[in-house]
Amino acid sequence: MSITLKCLSHTPLRGLNDPGAEVVAEVDAVLAQARAEVEAFDPELIVIFAPDHYNGLFYDLMPPFVIATAADSVGDYQTPLGSLSVPQDLALDLAKHILNSDIDIALSHRLQVDHGCTQTLEELTGSLTRYPVIPIIINSVAPPFGPYRRVRKLGEAVGTFLATLNKRVLILGTGGLSHEPPVPLLAGAPDEIAEFLIAGRNPTPEFRAARQARTLATGMVFGTPECPLTPLNVDWDLAFIQQMCQGRLAEVDDFDIEAISRAAGRSTHEIRTWVAAFAALAATGPYQARQDYYRPINEWIAGYGVVSAQAQ
Template sequence: MSIKLKCLSHTPLRGLNDPGADVVAEVDAVIARSRAEVEAFDPELIVLFAPDHYNGLFYDLMPPFVIATAAEGVGDYTSLAGPLSVDKDLALDMARHILASDVDIAISHRLQVDHGCTQTLEEMTGSLTRYPVIPIIINSVAPPFGPYRRVRKLGEAVGSFIAGLGKRVLILGTGGLSHEPPVPLLKGAPDEIANFLIAGRNPTPEFRAARQARTIATGQVFGTPECGLTPLNPAWDAAFMQQLIDARLEEVDQFDIEEISKAAGRSTHEIRTWVAAFAALRAAGDGYTARRDYYRPINEWIAGYGVLSADGR
């Protein structure tokens, strides 16, 4: 058994808003290096922790955790559309193990996933179908949120399952770091927005285009006095990444949801995917060795953009 981990920020604005040629070249280079490492590792299975952005999951039924036995990318922004190569039987076995570990998780046999899931899978493998994958969606944008200790325990349950497989497993976490795109809140929303947040699956092309245009426009002014959203917080990002590198995972149990939202932005809770990924890696073996591959705050992409890598021991 051999296990590797990659945790990456994602941004739907990559390729749409221009942060400058030097920044694009830096990110392209770190993605290329990471993908080369994945290809050399040649995983037999990818376990992918990802968020959703009101494309597959809505308030008509908003579970904290969902494991998919089948999943299809919706193709939002520039992300790939189409089915993922989900190992259905193994996903069901993992779900049973998670439930037996006293962690509640929902099961979807037909899950729609967005760029939060597919962008990193494409960047690391070149497609949505190259390797068998088990997607696990962690609610990261739709309050209320459960405590971070529950996310850690989810990761530990997944890791103990992985430990028994005897496979080369790549664990991916995708989301965060500090960022606050223009994602609406249900509380106080006008009826049109509330109805979308509750049951907005399969929107018209015109609705999706307008929604995406708002995010693109926000990226063009993000970090300036014209934008009232919470700015990026590189210091917060650096401290969190170091916490994961140092394997101080139990400290996330003390994370205060409202404090994180105020300090780093409401969508920073996508770091839940990173917490779960590192908890899974640690639980699957005898600890890990981790490193920071990249970090840069990129306003045009509304992202504290970072990459962490780790190897299990």
């Protein structure tokens, strides 16, 4: 058994909003290095913890956690369409193990995943199908949210399962860090928006284009007085990265959901994917971690970070 971890921000605006040549070059370089490390590791299995952004999961049935035995990309924000290479029997075995660990998780035999899953998968492997991958979606944008201790326990359950496999496993967490794109809330939403949040699967190309245009326009003004959304919070991001790298995972049990939203933005809760990923790694034994990159990038509406860790 050999287990390694990569946690990184994703942003739908990469390649659409230009933060400047220097920033693009920095991110390209750190992603190229991360991809080279993944290729050298040559995983036999990837487990990716990812959020959804009202593309595959809606309020007609919004599970806190869902594991897929089969998954297809919706192809939003320049990400590729197509099926992921999900090992069905192994994913089902993992689902059973999680349930037997007293963690309730939904199961999907036909899950739609969006850029929150596929962007990172493509960036680190070059495609959606190069390696077997089990997607686990953690609700990170659709309140109400369960406590962070539940996310940590989910990760631990996944980690104890991975420890039984004689495989090279790459654990991915993707999302955050400080982050508030223009994602609508159900509470108080106009009827049209509420209907989309409840049952908006498979939108028309025109609807998807308009949705992406709104996000693009927000990225143009994010971080300026013209934008009312919560700005990026460098101090919060760096403190969280340090907490993960130092293995202080039990402290997430005290995370206050509303306080995080106020301090760093409502979509900062995508860090739930990082918490689960690190908890999975920690469940297999001690680890060493490093911060590979961090920079607040307003044009991408993201505190952009990359972190790596390796089981000792």
